Structures are given as C-alpha cells and as structure tokens.
Amino acid sequence: MAEVILVVGQVRRPHGIRGEVVVEVRTDTPEERFTAGARLLTEPAEAGPLTVKSVRNHSGSLLVRFAGVADRDAAERLKGVLLAVDSATLPDTGDPDEFYDHQLIGLAAELADGTRVGEVVDVLHHSQDVLVLRLPDGGEALVPFVGPIVPEVDLDGGRLVLDPPPGLLELG
The missing domain is CATH 2.40.30.60 (RimM)
Incomplete structure (x- = not known):
C-alpha cells in the first residue's frame, strides 16, 4: 500500500x-x-x-x-x-477484524457473486462504524460496518464483500 x-x-x-x-x-x-x-x-x-x-x-x-x-x-x-x-x-492492530479508515477508503464494494456495487469513500464513527459507499449512479449508501453485512475485507485484493439486507443499497 x-x-x-x-x-x-x-x-x-x-x-x-x-x-x-x-x-x-x-x-x-x-x-x-x-x-x-x-x-x-x-x-x-x-x-x-x-x-x-x-x-x-x-x-x-x-x-x-x-x-x-x-x-x-x-x-x-x-x-x-x-x-x-x-x-x-502505525502499529498493526493485532486484530484481523480491525482496520484503519485509510485502509478501507478506496476499496471496491462487491456482492458475494462479484457484482461491483460501489466504492468506499468514507468511514463514519458513531455508535457503530458506517461505511459510506459511492454507488455507480453517483449516489451514496450508508452501510453498517458489521460482520453479517460486511463478511469479508480483502485489503490485498482491494475489495470488500457485502451481504446487504434488501433495500440497503437503494437508500441514499
């Protein structure tokens, strides 16, 4: 990187x-x-x-x-x-499920079948972390950064995999 x-x-x-x-x-x-x-x-x-x-x-x-x-x-x-x-x-966090914001920003967001649905453009820190995705149509979607919705983060591959509930990526 x-x-x-x-x-x-x-x-x-x-x-x-x-x-x-x-x-x-x-x-x-x-x-x-x-x-x-x-x-x-x-x-x-x-x-x-x-x-x-x-x-x-x-x-x-x-x-x-x-x-x-x-x-x-x-x-x-x-x-x-x-x-x-x-x-x-920066030190390695030692936790394979913990990332710095700069590691996530720029990753391609894909569904499990490889369909690209956007790109991570920001990470918000509230009561839970939220990924901000830029969608192909130019809109944005907010995705909770939790294991069931983001089951895989592949830094070397430059992508993360999403398993969003119905409607999540349609909300801007």
Whole structure:
C-alpha cells in the first residue's frame, strides 16, 4: 500500500509564554500520537517535523510543547499547522477484524457473486462504524460496518464483500 499521511491534530493557538500550543486532536488515540518523543510530520512541511517534548491536559484542551519551540513567538508561528503521521509507522492492530479508515477508503464494494456495487469513500464513527459507499449512479449508501453485512475485507485484493439486507443499497 502506498504511503498515506494521516492528520492527527492541528495547532490552534499558543498557550502562555513558554512555547506551549493548544492542539485540536483529530485521532482516536491521542495518548499514542501525542507522547514525549513522538515525531510528527507537518503541513506545511517546512514547519516541521516536530518532536513532542511534553503534553498535558488543561481545561479540556490538549497542550503540547515541541522541542525547539521555547517561547510564545515560536508557538505563534505554528498556528494552523496540521500535525500528521505516516501510515507506515502505525502499529498493526493485532486484530484481523480491525482496520484503519485509510485502509478501507478506496476499496471496491462487491456482492458475494462479484457484482461491483460501489466504492468506499468514507468511514463514519458513531455508535457503530458506517461505511459510506459511492454507488455507480453517483449516489451514496450508508452501510453498517458489521460482520453479517460486511463478511469479508480483502485489503490485498482491494475489495470488500457485502451481504446487504434488501433495500440497503437503494437508500441514499
């Protein structure tokens, strides 16, 4: 699989005078991504890479200090910078039925007989995960990402198999 850069946060603003910044978290695992010593890629690239020096929670916000960012002026220059990781550095989940969103997006959606019914274009995370399919007619369908409806995910083959209940793919 090609390298995929995954955004895990965005610098919102400086906090205080010692170089800390408020980070908007965009990952389910901030405790893994924002830990002392973690190296983060940046967009724009010339802003980094950045190495996390320290992390703390304050009034519901994540405050991060990066190595080499020692004062408010340096922190101010990071405002708006996206923080990211290379998907190749993500650990294997160890669970054959657990996937990262970027692994699912782009997969062909097929019925058991091989009929192509769409392509995964997004994954929504609510009380249960939901795949967003782009249908051949350009419409969309929402498919619960559960074993009985998605019995097979073939990453190497670039597809997943659906066993949808009647009417599911007709609902947009």
